Amino acid sequence: MTSLENGATTLFVCVTCRSQVADVSLPDQPRAGARLLTAIEAMPDEQREGVAVVGVECLSNCNRACTVAVTAPGKWTYVLGALDPDVHAQDILTFARLHRNHEAGLPAWRERPEYIRKNTVARVPALPALR
Numbered sequence: 396m397t398s399l400e401n402g403a404t405t406l407f408v409c410v411t412c413r414s415q416v417a418d419v420s421l422p423d424q425p426r427a428g429a430r431l432l433t434a435i436e437a438m439p440d441e442q443r444e445g446v447a448v449v450g451v452e453c454l455s456n457c458n459r460a461c462t463v464a465v466t467a468p469g470k471w472t473y474v475l476g477a478l479d480p481d482v483h484a485q486d487i488l489t490f491a492r493l494h495r496n497h498e499a500g501l502p503a504w505r506e507r508p509e510y511i512r513k514n515t516v517a518r519v520p521a522l523p524a525l526r
């Protein structure tokens with residue numbers, strides 16, 4: 396699925412985020428954000444259905460990396476932070492599917508993964524429809 400398909404939820408994943416914990420990795424290893432993108436892309440197809448996953452550089456939330464943003468035309472946009480590439484791929488996709496399934500992109504609070512509830516950095520309303 397392309398990010399431009401009508402109505403598709405797009406999950407932007409910052410690939411330039413660095414780990415927020417002491418980085419014991421070698422300098423030539425991928426950054427934490429790139430590893431998060433790889434982890435999300437490695438999830439089963441059915442968990443990514445209807446969600447376009449797109450790597451981007453810097454979502455301007457570097458102090459709470461790793462960071463992703465979930466958006467779709469006519470829906471709310473969410474920025475999620477403090478994500479661990481080794482732990483949170485499933486939670487991120489669960490949230491993205493909830494976003495995809497809600498008409499306005501407003502997943503029910505109780506249905507959101509707990510970690511996502513606690514690490515939502517921002518939400519932004521949809522642009523008004525053009526007349």
Ligand code: FES
Nearest residue numbers: 409412454456457
């Ligand atoms: S480098 Fe990922 S938000 Fe800035």
